Amino acid sequence: MQQQTESRLTFVEFTGEKTKDGHRLARFRCACGNEAVVSHSRVKGGYTRSCGCLAAENKPNLSHGHRRSGTYSSWQSAKDRATNPRSKDFYRYGAAGIGFAERWLVFENFLEDMGERPEGQSLDRIDGTKGYEPGNCRWATSKQQARNTKVFTVLETPLGRMPLVDYAEKIGLTRGAAHLRMKRGKLEGCRYATAK
Known part of the structure; x- marks a missing residue:
């Protein structure tokens, strides 16, 4: 079988065994020199990229x-x-x-x-x-x-022009509830405005 290299692992051979969920196990040679028997599909999918040496190398970054x-x-x-x-x-x-x-x-x-x-x-x-x-x-x-999104809803309200999120807070509603009422035309005295 042609050798496949996935990340640090090079395919050596199938072991003839399977994982509990039916995936074929294979022996791989790692670039660090170790060998590992792991699920072939996990290596092929990019989920397993080494014998474990990558995790060991990254361990110092977790010492924080x-x-x-x-x-x-x-x-x-x-x-x-x-x-x-x-x-x-x-x-x-x-x-x-x-x-x-x-x-x-x-x-x-x-x-x-x-x-x-x-x-x-x-x-x-x-x-x-x-x-x-x-x-x-x-x-x-x-x-x-919510105020920092590319597009946010600005309203003309009885309290003046403001983002919907601010008006909702002032009248005791969540932003989602106020938005829903606005869509249904049930937010009295309000209309959509264009953000400046």
Whole structure:
């Protein structure tokens, strides 16, 4: 059989065994010199890329103690959206030209620049046309982020012209409820306006 190289693994042979869920096991030689017996389909699909040496090499990056923190989670999610074609949101970010600063590929650099994620906030790009990079990101509340979208709904209201999210807060509704009422024509004294 012709050898296939997937990431660091080079196909050697099928073992004749299968995983519990029916996938064929195969022996692979890793670029580091070790051999590993793993699911052939996981290697072919790109899910297994080494004998385990990649994880060991990346271990120093996890010594920051933030692996399960909200800060780390926000960093990982943003990095995936911008750099991982397998991410469900890649088409809206990385594929659309939203990059991820090379400096921030290392979590400790991101942490140094951004600090800890405050409670109730998430990572937000200040200029939505630019990528995740120092100077263009902040920790923001969902309300701040709603105002920072490319398109947001602005209303003419009895209280003056304002974003729907602000009017909803003033009258004691969630943004979703106010938006639904507006669509149904049941938000009294309000009409759509064009954002300035």
